[in-house]
Amino acid sequence: MRIKYSLLPKLRNLTNKEMDFFLCIAKVQDISGNIYGVHYKYICKKTGMCKQSFYNSLRSLSEKGIITYEKKTESDYDIVILRNDFSYPESFKEGYVNLHRQVFHQKKFQKLKANEKYLLMELLKRTHENRSSYQVGVHNFYKIFREMLGVTSRVLRYYIHSLKEFFSIGIKDKKYYMTYRHSVFSPMQKQGVEEQEFEYFVATECRRNRLQSTQQELADTANLLKQYRPMLKEEGKSLNALKRMLASAIRINGENGNLLNCRYVHKILKQSIIG
Incomplete structure (x- = not known):
């Protein structure tokens, strides 16, 4: 749920739909910038765009070098936000816009035009997330941002x-x-950021396996990732390895019913971990 400062220039002069699409996937990316199982219905529900706008934005953001994508099923895509990897040491020190702030989830932000959203994030960068005030000469401000955005005063x-x-x-x-x-x-x-990412992952697996779920079952199943990650980390196994095991357990759940059952998924997951 972070956008590196170095990625911001790529977001200049996006269309409104492209910006909305990008921010929507950025909110559910993992620490490496990967977004798993993006379905057009999810984006359309979150942004209000139509199905054709989803596909147009997917292609155009790829052509602009902001994302790459791969079709994984008949109805969804795995997407990578390029140059937005936070998985290596020192990556957080490079600076980033934190999307885990209430404003980015509110209507007053969503109503802004694409360039206004970009300028808001640029000003967040320049105020260093409120560690200081951005001070700039009025004439210089207009010169900088006229050239940056290609707009008039x-x-x-x-x-x-x-x-x-x-x-x-x-x-x-x-x-x-x-x-x-x-x-x-x-x-x-x-x-938290992880809770949202993990719930999105579980919800995607449920959709892929045609499983219905209550919000509580979804949250409890997602919490299994948080619960078992320290154990697998000690064994030298990655979070992605744990996700694959959980995905397999959810798939078995889907083969034996149409409702997500956290207790059943947990039982299968424990068997996979213990071996």
Whole structure:
């Protein structure tokens, strides 16, 4: 649920649909930038786009070098966000926009145009996630972002007006002073990044195996990844290896019923781990 600062330039001048598609998958990526089993219905439900817009955005983001994708079943794709890998040492120190903030999940952000969303993330970078205020001469600000976004000063003023709901923006001595609003960018409290990623993984496996599930069964099954990961890590096995074992257990569940049963999946998973 993070976007590296170095990836931000690729997001300039995306269409509204492309930006919405990208942010939607970025919220469920794993630590390596992989998104497992992306189905058009999931994206369309989350963004409000139509089926054709899904396929158009998938292709165009690939052509722009932002993602790669591979069709895995008749109805879904495995996607990789390029240059957004956080699995190696020091990767977090490179800097990133944290999408695990309430604002990125609210309607007032979703209503922004693509370039406004980009500018919001660029200003987050320049304020260093509120470690400091971004100070820049008014003339220089317009020069930088006119060239960056290929828009007029008038359009930039419109963007700034839209972003005043998210940032405190003032002018003094011919300088802009911009600081983000704490109340707007506070972290989400209900669910951590991993919990969301793991639930998305389990939900995808349920869909692929035509299993229905309650939210509680989904959450409990996803928690198995969190529960057994330390044990497998000690044995030198990766999280992906654990995911494959859980996927196999969910598939067996699907062969023996049409409802996700966490206790049954857990039993099969333990057998796989113990060997």
